[in-house]
Amino acid sequence: MALRDRISTDLKNSLKAGDKRRTSTLRLVSAAIKDRDIAARAEDRCDGCEEQEIMTILTKLVKQREDSADTYEKAGRLDLAEAEREEADIVREFLPKPMDEGEIADAAAEVVTELAATGLKDMGRVMGELKNRYAGRMDFGKAGGRVKDLLTGAA
Numbered sequence: 169m170a171l172r173d174r175i176s177t178d179l180k181n182s183l184k185a186g187d188k189r190r191t192s193t194l195r196l197v198s199a200a201i202k203d204r205d206i207a208a209r210a211e212d213r214c215d216g217c218e219e220q221e222i223m224t225i226l227t228k229l230v231k232q233r234e235d236s237a238d239t240y241e242k243a244g245r246l247d248l249a250e251a252e253r254e255e256a257d258i259v260r261e262f263l264p265k266p267m268d269e270g271e272i273a274d275a276a277a278e279v280v281t282e283l284a285a286t287g288l289k290d291m292g293r294v295m296g297e298l299k300n301r302y303a304g305r306m307d308f309g310k311a312g313g314r315v316k317d318l319l320t321g322a323a
Contacts, residue, residue, distance in 0.1 A: 171222050172201065175262060189251070193258045200225050223303040226263050230256045264305050272306055276314040288319050 175197055182190040204225060205216035217225075233256035240249035267275065279297050283290065294315050298306060 171219055171262060175201070178262075189254060190258055193255045196255075197226065197229060197259060197262075200229060220300065220303045223263065223305075224299075226259055227303065229259050230263070233259065267302065267306050269310065272311050273314050275302060275306065276311055276318060280315065280318045285319060288316070291315060291319060294319070 175194060179191065179194040179198060182194060201217065201222055204221055208215075208217045208221070233252045237249040237252035237256070240246070240252060275298065276294070279285075279294050279301070280290075283293055283297060285291075285294050291312075295308065295312060298311055298315070299308065302311075
């Protein structure tokens with residue numbers, strides 16, 4: 169089942185179950201996807217956004233929730249921090265299992281080899297390809313460090 173359909177089905181189920189937190193979170197996700205669909209149509213892509221773009225949206229939503237939770241925690245608002253983390257967990261359900269350190273290192277080495285990247289000038293190309301292939305699964309902060317090590321010979 170396509171990711172878009174899973175989100176829609178889950179939204180309907182949460183409405184039936186009366187789960188307010190889940191319903192509001194999934195409505196937020198659906199709105200973000202629809203917003204991206206509108207932008208895609210403006211670019212003459214009549215089918216709307218692709219699966220990878222949805223993964224990127226979900227990853228961004230999780231990051232926003234985590235950042236907000238940290239901010240609330242620092243301000244002493246643990247109730248709001250907990251609510252943000254619950255929302256992040258709901259969104260995470262639709263993302264594939266994150267890659268571990270070893271998988272990130274292997275993927276980075278594979279892309280560097282495929283693109284015949286030789287120096288830091290190729291870092292943007294390598295990171296772009298990693299984002300195309302592993303959106304929603306890879307921690308690009310860790311991947312960036314690994315790619316830099318590979319390209320400078322520090323690995």
